[in-house]
Amino acid sequence: MTALPAALATAVLVTAGVVFFVAGTVGLLRFPDAMTRLHALSKADNLGLGLIVLGLLPQAASVSGALKLLAIWLLTQVAGATVTQVMARAIWRGASPPGASPSHASSSEAPRS
Amino acid sequence: MSATLVADGVLVLLLLGLALRATAAADAFAAVVAFVAFGLLLALAWMRLHAGDVALTEAAIGSGVTGAVLVAAAMRLPPTLPHIPPEADPEAAFPKAMPGGAARPEVMPGWAARPKVILGEAAIRLAALLLSGLVTACLAGLVLWTTGPSHSQAATALRHLPELGLYNAVTGVLMAYRGFDTLMEKIVLLLALVGVWSLARDTVWGGRPFPAAIPAQGGAVTLIARLLPPIGIVVAVYLLWVSAEEPGGAFQGGAILAAMWLLVLLAGLRQAPLLGSRLVRWTVAVGPAIFLAAGFAGFAFPAGFLSYPPGVAKAMIILIEFPLLLSIAVILGLLVTGPAERRP
Amino acid sequence: MPEFLLIAAAVILLMVAIGLVRILRGPSDFDRMMAAQLLGTGGIAALLLLGIATGLPGSVDLALVLALLAVFVAVVFVRGLAASPDPSPRDAEVRR
Amino acid sequence: MSSLTLFGLCAAGLIGIGLYGALVDPQPLRKILALNLFGAGTFLMFGVVSRRGADAGLGGDPVPQAMVITGIVVAFAATALAVALLLRIFQATGDTVLEPTGTGEE
Secondary structure, eight states, rough: OOHHHHHHHHHHHHHHHHHHHHHHHHHHHHOOHHHHHHHHHHHHIIIIIHHHHHHHHHOOOSHHHHHHHHHHHHHHHHHHHHHHHHHHHHHHHHHHHHOOTTTTTTTTTTTTO | HHHHHHHHHHOOOOOOOHHHHHHHHHHHHHHHHHHEEEEEEEEHHHHTTTTTHHHHHHIIIIIIIIIHHHHHHHHHHHHSSSOOOSSOOOHHHHHSSTTOTTTSOOSOGGGGOOHHHHHHHHHHHHHHHHHHHHHHHHHHHHHHOOOOOOOOOHHHHTHHHHTTTTOHHHHIIIITTTHHHHHHHHHHHHHHHHHHHEEEOGGTOOEEESSSSSOOOOOHHHHHHHHHHHHHHHHHHHHHTTTTSSSSOHHHHHHHHHHHHHHHHHHSSSSSOTTTTTTHHHHHHHHHHHHHHHHGGGGGSTTTTOOOOOOSHHHHHHHHHHHHHHHHHHHHHHHOSEEEOOOO | OOOHHHHHHHOOOOOOOOHHHHHHOSSSSHHHHHHHHHHHHHHHHHHHHHHHHHHHHTTTHHHHHHHHHHHHHHHHHHHHHSSSSOOHHHHHHOOO | HHHHHHHHHHHHHHHHHHHHHHHHHHHHHHHHHHHHHHHHHHHHHHHHHHHOOOOOOOSOOOOHHHHHHHHHHHHHHHHHHHHHHHHHHHHSSOOOOOOOTTOOOO
């Protein structure tokens, strides 16, 4: 169906992407606190999805389809990075006042009110 | 084939698990998170059912915009039941120590003191369980029992599409074959908006939504709110444009536009509009009004209400759909922001 | 090739399912949001894999829409829509 | 067991879960959420019917699909109205609980 080099590239890149998803999930479950878990999540977000989109590029049916895939890739890269930053800041602010719990006491400035 | 079945099986189990989580979670916020995740996966299921248009609608409206409404409500309401008997200490009812609220009580604390109610409650739960179990069993039996192809109106719906210049059958059904439904649905949206607006206190009528102005955020939120809306606008117009041939449409595009607008409001880059302003009222009304006018224009031709004259059908549909896109976006956004809560 | 992509999609969905334990366990709402974020990303990946493997029309468009909405939802979760404390005194008492 | 049957069973399950939640949960917000799940299940059932009606070269019958799109939008409108009503009740009374029958004041 597809040329061998293209199929090979897809297989390698998609597999690598899946590996990052596995790593991200394991990290999300096993890491000790919110910040480190966020670190794990961002790996799945950026590298996992990025590699899979790159891997699917050779399989795209048309040039416009490939361009759309690239647009998705760009969008998720930028969005993933900024969302991670937003969340990290909210976690940081929510956790920082001594003795205050993130989801309750600091409701006037951080994270959710 | 079996790989598809495995993927679908995982998807179905995930859907059911998230639905259970959304009903069983003690914490309202956790339930809403599960619901949004559920909607996202449901879009995948719609894709697998070869319903791309529905998948887009579910993702944008069923999960995205509905999720925003529910999150806003979950954050303004107490996490569990606020109904505390006078002697109970609110601190004890809602311990503040656990960040995620893991220690919050599952049920209303007052119930523990009322054994009679517990009995009644158990009976109600059992009856509800039996009833919903019965409904599920009947439906499941129906699904397993009837396996053949179902009666289809696909051919009927397709018949007139070429004359309309449309190749996406779902758009064709929405705009022509059952255009009356679509018109009515706009009216329902408008009525819902009127209903939401009517809940404002008299003193703030015509004012702005949200109890106070949202301050500008700065940082990454502002960056996203500046970066994403231009992309979102392109995607929304694209979705409307391709809806003649591929999955897409005014609702899906409108929901994306609404999400982008809400993003800008959340970042504090713009203030929510005065609900009494003439601009808001006109924007909300223009799409449905043009649709209605086009419907009445159908009387000028032999076919009657909501019929499109041959030859100019496609131009007319585009003329109807672009104002609709704008109106839908504003209506959806205003349904999320809610009634006026501060003075004009 | 389609078989391989489908298996990859199933594995990712499975991973996402396991990650959802975080929605269940928390402990903080941020952990729940992270699990939802992972679900969004994994959902987009699975959708692209499924769509390209089985040639579903519009799957790439849906992925684009999901990518946009995932950001929107994440910001809504973090920021909240009601940006200021509610005037009702009762609310302050039981506020999350 | 085909994929389509799986989705049909999923729809039946969702309807059951949603119905149970809407009947039993005393919090109105959670009732609204459960009703949305109920609706999602109903729509999914429609989707299965639509897919079984695949005909004339289409992946599914477009008429149920269009009805589901309308349904999702109307469900959203109803949800938004219900939530606004709930928030207003909470604002006015400081309470959101629908009293269980037969239990007044303590």
